[in-house]
Amino acid sequence: MSELLDLSARDVLKGFQDKTISPVDYMAALCDRVETCEPKVCALYAYKPDDAMAKARASESRWVKGEPVGPLDGMPVTVKELIATKDEPVPMGTAAIDLVPAAEDAPTAARLNEDGAIIFAKTTCPDYGMLSSGLSTFHPLSRNPWDLSQNPGGSSAGAAAAGAAGYGPLHIGTDIGGSVRLPAGWTGLFGFKPSLGRIPIDPYYTGRCAGPMTPRVDDAALLMACVTRPDTRDATSLPYQDIDWDAPAMDVRGVKIGLMMDAGCGIDAEPDVKAAILAAAKEFEVHGAEIIEIEPVLTREMLDGLDIAWRARFWGMMRKLSPANRSKILPYIHEWAEAGASANPTEIASGFDQTFAMRKTCADAFDKVDFILSPVNPNVSYPADWASPTNDPAKPFEHICFTVPWNMGEQPACSINCGYSQTGIPIGLQIVAPRFEDLKLFQIARAYEAWRGPITNWPDI
Template sequence: MDQPASDNLADLAATELLALYARRAVSPVAVARAVIARAEAREPHLHALYAFAPEAALAAAHASEARWMRGEALPLDGVPVTIKENIATKGVPMPLGTAARDDAAPSPADAPATARLREDGAVIFSATTMPDYGMLSSGLSSFHPLTRNPWDLARGPGGSSAGSGAAAAAGYGPIHLGTDIGGSIRLPASWCGVVGHKPSHGRVPLDNAFYGRCAGPLTRTVADAALAMRAISRPDDRDPTGLPPADLPWLDLDGIDLKGLRLGLVMEAGAGLPLDPGNRAVIEAAAALLAQAGASVTPVPAFLTQEMLDGLDRFWRQRASLDIDALDEARRARVLPFIRDWAAGGRDLSGAAVFHGMAQMAAMRDAALAAIRPFDFLIGPVSPNPPFPAEHASPTNDPARAMHHIAYTVPFNMSEQPAVSVPAGFTPDGLPVGLQIVGRRFDDVGVLRLARAFERIRPALRPWPGVA
C-alpha cells in the first residue's frame, strides 16, 4: 500500500501531476509555487538545497503551462525536479560540496541527465547539497550548511546525495537526481524513506564517468523513478562507458509475476558493520511478504570480505589524497577535516598496495555476479544501521572505518548491476528502512518492476514527515 495522499500540490507524484495537467485540472505554475513555498518553509531546518532559483523555476513553469495549453506538452512538462550539485546545470557553479572550491565557476553546459530532463520540460528549481567531494554518506559539508533528515532533525539524511534524499522526503517536488559510486543514492533513499534507483553502469550517460559511478533518481514512488529513467537514460556521446541506445519499457511496471520468482536473500554482508536488529526485522518481514506472495526466497551466504572492502578503501584514499595534495595550503585547510584525515591514509601507499586495492574492486565484482547467478534477483538490507547523528561524517564517525557501512551497496557498483532501495518499514524509533533489490546486469526495468510489486504488498507506511 502507498502512503496517504496529501492535498498539497508539492506532495503529488509526477504521474499524478501529468494526469492533472493533461485534464487542465492543475497548472504547472501552481505546482511550482507550492514546491517553492514548501522549500522556503522547510529549508531553515533541512538545508537540502543549493542555488535555489525560484524565479527561474516560475518562468519555466509558465512556459510549460503555455505548452500544455497549446497541446504541445513534453513528456515531463511542468514536473518539478532538483539536481544534485555534482551533476552540472548550466550557469550553476559546482563546488562539489567543499569549501576548497568555493570559487567554482558556473557550469558552461548541462550534464547529460540535466539536459534530458530539460528537453522533456521538467522544471529545474534547485541544485541539492552534498558532502565534500561526495566522499561521505552524510549531509556534513565544509561548503553547505549541515543537511538534516526530515524524519528526525537530529539525524542525517545520508549521502552523498544528501540534499536529494532530504528534498524527496520533505516534498520538494517529485523527482530528484543523485549519484552513486558506493551507495550514495540508495543509502539516503533508505534513511529518508524514499525510492532510490542506481542504474546499470552506463545506463544513464555521464560526462565524468568513473569506476562504479552512476546517476539516478530519488523519488517517493517507483513509478516516478521509472518516469525519470525514461528521460535520463537517453544516449549522450559524452560518456565513453555509455550503454547502446535501448528502447526499454520503462513505464510497464506490471510485467512481473511474483509466483515462482527466484530471490536470493543477502542478510549478512560479510564485512563492515553488523546488521542492526531493527533493520534486520524490517528486511526479514519484507522477505516474508514476498515469499507469501509466491516468490522462492533462499538465503545467500555472505560474499563480500573485509579484504575487498579494505582494498576499495585504500584505492579511494589514494585517489583522494592526490586531489587534496594538489591544492594549495589555503584550499587544503578548507576541506572537511574528516576527509583530510581519511585521505591522508592513502598518501604513502605503495603502487603495489594501490594495485591490490583496485584488484579487490574486481574481486568484489566477480563475487556479486556469482551470488546472483542462481537467482532472478537479490534482496536484502541497504544499510546495516538506521540514520545516524546529523553531525557525524559517517555511521562510525571514524576515518579509519569510513566505509564500514557500505558493504551491502558497494558490491553492486563494482559489478555494474542495477539496484534500487524501496521503503520497507520503520525501526522501533520510527526511522525509515529500505529494502534493496538487485537485478542482473542491465535489467533495470526488472528491478523497478519488482520494486513496484513490493510497493503494492507492503503494509501502509507512515505519513510523510513534517518539520517542526
C-alpha cells in the same frame, strides 16, 4: 503539505495536460513548501524561485496552447550538486574548490531540460561526495526530515532530504558506493542505482551512476524514460534501449530470491533492520517466491583494498590544491585521504584490483537466484553532524558493505522502504538484479510496493 504536492509526478503532468492543474500553481505550492521547510532541512543549493516561477509561467502558456516542449514540461525536478548545470558552479560540496561556472549541462541535466522539466534547484552533498552524510564545508548541514536531529545519509544528502520533505516527487542523485540507496533508505524514498552505463553520466568513473530518488517506483520510472537517452560524453554508457519502464508489476511465483543478511564485513545489521528485511522476504515468500539464504559477496580484503585505492585517488586530487584551499577541506575527509599519501604503488594497484574481485563474486551470486534481497543500511540512524555512521575516518566504509559491491559488479539495485525503526526512521530493503536487468528490477519493486501500500506518513515539518 499542499495536496498538490502529495500527487505523483504522472498525476501532476496529467493535470497539466487536461488543465486541471496549472504549472504556476504547482510551482507556487512547491516554493511555499521550500520556504517553510528549507531552514530546517537545508537540502538545496542554487535554489532560484523567481526563475522557477518564470519557467512555470512559460510552461503554462505552452500547455494552454497544447504545445508542450516535452513529456516533462513544467515538472519541477532537482539534481544533485555534482551534476553540472550550465552557468552554475559545481563546488563538489567543499569550500576548497574555486567556484567556476559550468560550461554545459551534464547528461542528466541536458535530458531533463530537453523534456521541459524545470530544474528549480540543485541538492547538497558532502565534501567531494565522499561521505554518507549531509556534512559539508560548503553547504549548510542537511538533516533528515523524519527526525531533524538525525542524518539523511549521503552523499546524495540533499536529494534525500528534499524528497522526504515534500519538495515534489522527482529528484536525481549519484551513487558510487551507495550514495543513492543509502540516503533513500534512511528517508523512505525509492532510490535506484542502474546498471553501469544505463544512465549516461559525465564525469564517469568505476562504479559511478546517476539515479532517481523518488517517493514512488512510478515516479522513478517516469524519470528513467528521460535520463537514459544517449550521450556520447559517457564512454562507459550502454547502447541505448527504448525500454518500457511502465511495465506492470512482476508475478513472483516460482522466482528464486537470494536473502543476504550478512554483508561479509563491516557493521552488523541492527535488530530493527533485520526484522524489517526478514518481514519483507516473508512477503515475497507468501506471494510464491522461493527464498534462498546466500553467502556475502564482500570480504574484508575487498573493502580495505577499495579504501586504500580511493584514499590515494583523492589525495592525488587534493595535493593539486593550494595549501590555503587544502586547509578548507573537511578535516574528516582530509585525514581519510591523507593516508593514501603513504601507500605504495603496489598497495594501490592491488586495492583497485579488488573492484574486479567484487565484480566476479557479484556475478557468481546470480548463478542460482534471480534476485537478491538485503538490508541497504545496517544501522537505523546516526546524528546529523556526524561524517558517517562510525564518525571515524579510519573506518569510513563499514556501513556500505551491502551496497558497494553492486557498484563494482555493475548490477542494478534499489532501496525501497520496508518499515520503520522503533524511533520512527525508515528502513530500506535492497533488491538487486543481474546486470542489465533494470526493467525486471522495476517490475519486482512495483510488486513489493503494491503489497506494502503507499507511504502516507511523510514528515510534515
